[in-house]
Amino acid sequence: MGALLSREIRVALRAGSGALMGVLFFLAVVTVFPFAIGPDLNQLGRIGPAILWIGALLASLLGLDRLFAMEREDGALDALVMQPHPLMAVILVKCLAHWLVSGLPLILATPLFGIMLNVSPLGIAAVMATLAAGTPAITFIGAAAAAVASALPRGGLLIAVLTLPLVIPVLIFGITATNGALYDPDPFTAPFLILLALTLFAGVLGPLAASLMLRHSAE
Amino acid sequence: MGALLSREIRVALRAGSGALMGVLFFLAVVTVFPFAIGPDLNQLGRIGPAILWIGALLASLLGLDRLFAMEREDGALDALVMQPHPLMAVILVKCLAHWLVSGLPLILATPLFGIMLNVSPLGIAAVMATLAAGTPAITFIGAAAAAVASALPRGGLLIAVLTLPLVIPVLIFGITATNGALYDPDPFTAPFLILLALTLFAGVLGPLAASLMLRHSAE
Amino acid sequence: MKGPMSSAPNTQSIPQASASWWTRLANPTRFMALAGRLIPWLAALTLIAGAIGLYLGFSAPEDYQQGATVQIMFIHVPSAWLAMMCYSVMSISALGTLVWRHPLADVSLRAAAPIGAAFTLLALITGSLWGKPMWGTWWVWDARLTSVLILFLIYLGLMALSRAIEDPVQAAKPLAIVTLVGFVNIPIIKFSVDWWNTLHQPASVSRFGRPTLDAVFLYPLLTMAIAFTLLFFTLHLMNMRNEILARRIRVMKLKQAGN
Amino acid sequence: MRFEADSISVNRGLRRVVQDVSFSLGEGDALTVTGANGAGKSTLLRALCGLLPLAAGTLRLAGVGEGEDDPLIFREHLHYLGPQNAMKAALSVRENLAFWRDFSGSSGGMAIKAALNAVELPHVADLPYSYLSTGMKRRVAICRLLVSKKPVWIVDEPTSGLDSHSSELFSGLCRAHCADGGIVIAATHLPLGLGKAQTLEMKTLFTFFEGDEFFDGENA
Amino acid sequence: MRFEADSISVNRGLRRVVQDVSFSLGEGDALTVTGANGAGKSTLLRALCGLLPLAAGTLRLAGVGEGEDDPLIFREHLHYLGPQNAMKAALSVRENLAFWRDFSGSSGGMAIKAALNAVELPHVADLPYSYLSTGMKRRVAICRLLVSKKPVWIVDEPTSGLDSHSSELFSGLCRAHCADGGIVIAATHLPLGLGKAQTLEMKTLFTFFEGDEFFDGENA
Numbered sequence A, B: 001m002g003a004l005l006s007r008e009i010r011v012a013l014r015a016g017s018g019a020l021m022g023v024l025f026f027l028a029v030v031t032v033f034p035f036a037i038g039p040d041l042n043q044l045g046r047i048g049p050a051i052l053w054i055g056a057l058l059a060s061l062l063g064l065d066r067l068f069a070m071e072r073e074d075g076a077l078d079a080l081v082m083q084p085h086p087l088m089a090v091i092l093v094k095c096l097a098h099w100l101v102s103g104l105p106l107i108l109a110t111p112l113f114g115i116m117l118n119v120s121p122l123g124i125a126a127v128m129a130t131l132a133a134g135t136p137a138i139t140f141i142g143a144a145a146a147a148v149a150s151a152l153p154r155g156g157l158l159i160a161v162l163t164l165p166l167v168i169p170v171l172i173f174g175i176t177a178t179n180g181a182l183y184d185p186d187p188f189t190a191p192f193l194i195l196l197a198l199t200l201f202a203g204v205l206g207p208l209a210a211s212l213m214l215r216h217s218a219e
Numbered sequence C: 001m002k003g004p005m006s007s008a009p010n011t012q013s014i015p016q017a018s019a020s021w022w023t024r025l026a027n028p029t030r031f032m033a034l035a036g037r038l039i040p041w042l043a044a045l046t047l048i049a050g051a052i053g054l055y056l057g058f059s060a061p062e063d064y065q066q067g068a069t070v071q072i073m074f075i076h077v078p079s080a081w082l083a084m085m086c087y088s089v090m091s092i093s094a095l096g097t098l099v100w101r102h103p104l105a106d107v108s109l110r111a112a113a114p115i116g117a118a119f120t121l122l123a124l125i126t127g128s129l130w131g132k133p134m135w136g137t138w139w140v141w142d143a144r145l146t147s148v149l150i151l152f153l154i155y156l157g158l159m160a161l162s163r164a165i166e167d168p169v170q171a172a173k174p175l176a177i178v179t180l181v182g183f184v185n186i187p188i189i190k191f192s193v194d195w196w197n198t199l200h201q202p203a204s205v206s207r208f209g210r211p212t213l214d215a216v217f218l219y220p221l222l223t224m225a226i227a228f229t230l231l232f233f234t235l236h237l238m239n240m241r242n243e244i245l246a247r248r249i250r251v252m253k254l255k256q257a258g259n
Numbered sequence D, E: 001m002r003f004e005a006d007s008i009s010v011n012r013g014l015r016r017v018v019q020d021v022s023f024s025l026g027e028g029d030a031l032t033v034t035g036a037n038g039a040g041k042s043t044l045l046r047a048l049c050g051l052l053p054l055a056a057g058t059l060r061l062a063g064v065g066e067g068e069d070d071p072l073i074f075r076e077h078l079h080y081l082g083p084q085n086a087m088k089a090a091l092s093v094r095e096n097l098a099f100w101r102d103f104s105g106s107s108g109g110m111a112i113k114a115a116l117n118a119v120e121l122p123h124v125a126d127l128p129y130s131y132l133s134t135g136m137k138r139r140v141a142i143c144r145l146l147v148s149k150k151p152v153w154i155v156d157e158p159t160s161g162l163d164s165h166s167s168e169l170f171s172g173l174c175r176a177h178c179a180d181g182g183i184v185i186a187a188t189h190l191p192l193g194l195g196k197a198q199t200l201e202m203k204t205l206f207t208f209f210e211g212d213e214f215f216d217g218e219n220a
């Protein structure tokens, strides 16, 4: 399993450098907003956390398209499922690697983009905490969709379409918790705990669904 | 060339039905926004055109990922560049086909999403007009990025990253024109004409750059 | 590893011995025949119930608050209910594919998806039409409306998925799994009306929520609900027949091409 | 250890492609599967690996303990070399092979250096895999069978793209594997030179499912 | 019409892979390129098609009018069949072939039906391409050469995956093409049975660029 993790990370860092790409996409999306909405700093500050969350959501979804598709294309999927490891564990490790190279950099880049969007330091901290708790759930759920889409020639958008409705709760609680940290009467802990619960839940359900889908990787 | 157009459209409509997928992604992104920003209808109405534009921008970008990558993978790119057609014309036709199956449906779906975002009928009409004038530019510029990305295993995000900074002018003038139609002192015609000019410009430059990139499709 | 193909000895499909109605339905030919006989009756009942419902609905007095717009309710509420019921039928079909391996479960799931999407769209449209006079706007982002919109998205996503994979047999499992995962949305629609609503749902909605609905509104509503349910089953059976026929045509084409 | 197939059948896209195939291979045995294009060789091999479901019949890898009659379980003792090479273009040859060795969890395989020597490509270890020519890629893929030791090799046109000298190298590797008590099943158009190998000649079938059976096609 | 190479060289990834290759082929001539894996056969063929730049030397397709000494222009008179098949999985066999016929703009090729008959696959015309077996896919790819008529065929291991009968069919097609005044250049490990073909034996080179030469590597 360690071997798989290190291979995944090395492939991601080498070819097309998925990590950098996700952050750049995040940056691009975040940059586009002020142009679209208008540069009013107060308004930006108010919806800044939301923009950060949407950018992170899209960035982590869109990198998922070849999680399994590439394995299928180069024939590695056959060999992967024939090893004595439980398929769910394989998928979990792949998700973990994917999150490390594409989710984590997003979180680390958040302060920078937060400042650009005029989000307060407390807000930035809250966004980082909620992203750290929430983005793994996006990866897990997306992995199931990626397994479905792996047999298709153009699966990228399908993954997003299948995943977006399902990750809306993650988004809701992520933003509720962030607002809870920022505006006083609202609570932070409760939605944050729900977010964590969602991630744990997704961490079981997503890989399970993905493994069901890949089990007979019949063509 | 007619043969190419019909092949492109048939491939797009058959496998993974790119057309439907782009619209669904658009719908999903638009749905996500109120969750993130909050459901205040006035605020939504104000930034509604921006949300529509960003959604359409992302949807038309993200479908581009395999415009040339698939041709390269299955070896068709070699055969395509060896035919007696000017490469630029080939690329233009591919862009046209792509826009027909993925850009046009976005525009047709705009009224529905506009109503949900509380955009006024005039605003919806303006968004549709500016999208019709602007999305081809996105496709053209994206095609050049897709040509670069075609040699990479995970080109999807790279295309978005390369394209987004370049299409910001399109976005700006699209939204300026929309606001011009909506709020009185601002002009509509001037930015709209600039938008058209940008599209014409991109229609020459994008395929040109793409053809340069593909010319020696050496590996 | 199982092989429900042909009559091979290790076949694990539906046991041949017990010839219950369930087993007999597993045979598409028999199903086709049965459905063919049922559809006209169902269609007739739908028409009758619909006619009665519409008559009762339009002869109902105008609501003192809502005026004539209350009549929208007789379409809106049943179609909203049906949108959810249809998804439940699909989820049960998904279980049928995954757990019981009923050969028709996948056909039923696929056949129901467009119908469900249509009912959901109807609920959305009638709701919007009603919302304009009642709330002054076509659309608000409150919990119920939004979760119905997401239901619509899920329907469309399922349809896109079923179209994306060319071989229906290969699409069956992914479709079933995604359907089941999407089922979480149904209780959300039903119960958590105030789970996420910063914009309040106007009282006009919850007013009818209590069983205090006047009989003049209740009976037409219930009749329409029955009519819609019958309509659903009629359409579903028709669509299942179409699906089976489409698969047969596909097989015939492949056979032709393969020789 | 014995690998046994008892009149297995496999369907593909609504068609019966493999019908009633049986064989029984003991340690050191080899089986070459031959037949015209489309006869069903690849389909049979994938089914042996549990990558396609059986429509009828049973498979058994006797002597591996629990799960010896479930391809989904015993396939971890099989090596499958399909038409694709299962290597990542971005990684070097050594990284690719090291991954498969470590991940497969079986010990006792050759060292990577030794394996590359066996296919006469000692100098490519640190090249990115994408830099290799078609035949060199295939030879690296063959090394995957060497670096992690598994008793049964199931190989689908293993020598496609190889020059004649490399093909002979591969035959030698197969003979060595058999001599070591292994089993080799190979689908091939060209004689592999495996000496006393059994042969299974596949015939193209034209059996379509009749009536309504197609509802339980391949994934049921 | 003559196809002539005058001591051409080609680089790949900072290495000289093809060095000083010359040949001259007239109408009806065939050339088989042989050599061990990695010797540079595919590299040479891609360079002949203008898909890789020449590092030195000149190529000429005499008799096609303007641009006869620029591979980027005269390549429209060449058919290149590479290791991939250039077919879309989602379309049917007929749609795929019809596209290449229409798009190549050259008239005088066979009808699709006739071409499929020539590779003995008349029944697959309406199947999705993805349904075919490896060898059947390759045979369909060969049909691309038949449905649009071009004088020069450049084929890279054309018979990989083909059963022996189909290989002979392909040899027959090549002979017919030559008899018709065409030119065939084939890289292959197996004898193609082209009768009086010239042979070009490639040797693996170990020439690396020295000093600053690599600044004008392959894309220079």
Ligand code: HEM
Binding pocket: C073, C076, C077, C080, C081, C123, C124, C125, C126, C127, C128, C130, C131, C132, C134, C144, C145, C146, C148, C149, C189, C190, C204, C205, C208, C209, C210
């Ligand atoms: C697009 C907007 C709307 C959507 C998506 C929508 C959705 C729904 C749904 C899903 C239900 C079924 C709930 C259940 O059975 O628990 C429902 C019931 C109902 N809706 Fe709507 N609705 C919308 C607009 C409206 C409007 C504007 C009104 C009236 C002012 C309204 C009045 C009702 C009533 C009276 C019921 C029945 C309540 C009950 O059964 O307790 N709806 N709606």
Ligand SMILES: Nc1ncnc2c1ncn2[C@@H]1O[C@H](COP(=O)(O)OP(=O)(O)OP(=O)(O)O)[C@@H](O)[C@H]1O
Binding pocket: A219, D012, D013, D017, D035, D036, D037, D038, D039, D040, D041, D042, D043, D044, E130, E131, E132, E133, E134, E135, E136, E161, E163
């Ligand atoms: N994915 C698929 N879907 C439907 N039918 C398929 C699929 N793959 C193969 N087939 C069909 O199954 C039959 C056997 O194919 P298979 O790949 O097993 O042949 P093969 O003996 O390996 O041929 P080759 O020598 O060309 O590799 C063929 O008729 C083919 O059309």
Ligand SMILES: Nc1ncnc2c1ncn2[C@@H]1O[C@H](COP(=O)(O)OP(=O)(O)OP(=O)(O)O)[C@@H](O)[C@H]1O
Binding pocket: B219, D130, D131, D132, D133, D134, D135, D136, D161, D163, E012, E013, E017, E035, E036, E037, E038, E039, E040, E041, E042, E043, E044
């Ligand atoms: N994309 C590439 N980048 C760098 N080097 C390459 C690339 N492709 C091939 N080479 C190198 O060029 C040399 C010749 O490769 P080529 O593919 O031409 O060989 P070949 O004769 O066709 O071999 P085969 O019989 O295996 O197909 C090899 O040493 C290979 O390592």
Ligand SMILES: [Mg+2]
Binding pocket: D041, D042, D043, D156, E133, E134, E135
């Ligand atoms: Mg095969």
Ligand SMILES: [Mg+2]
Binding pocket: D133, D134, D135, E041, E042, E043, E156
């Ligand atoms: Mg080669």
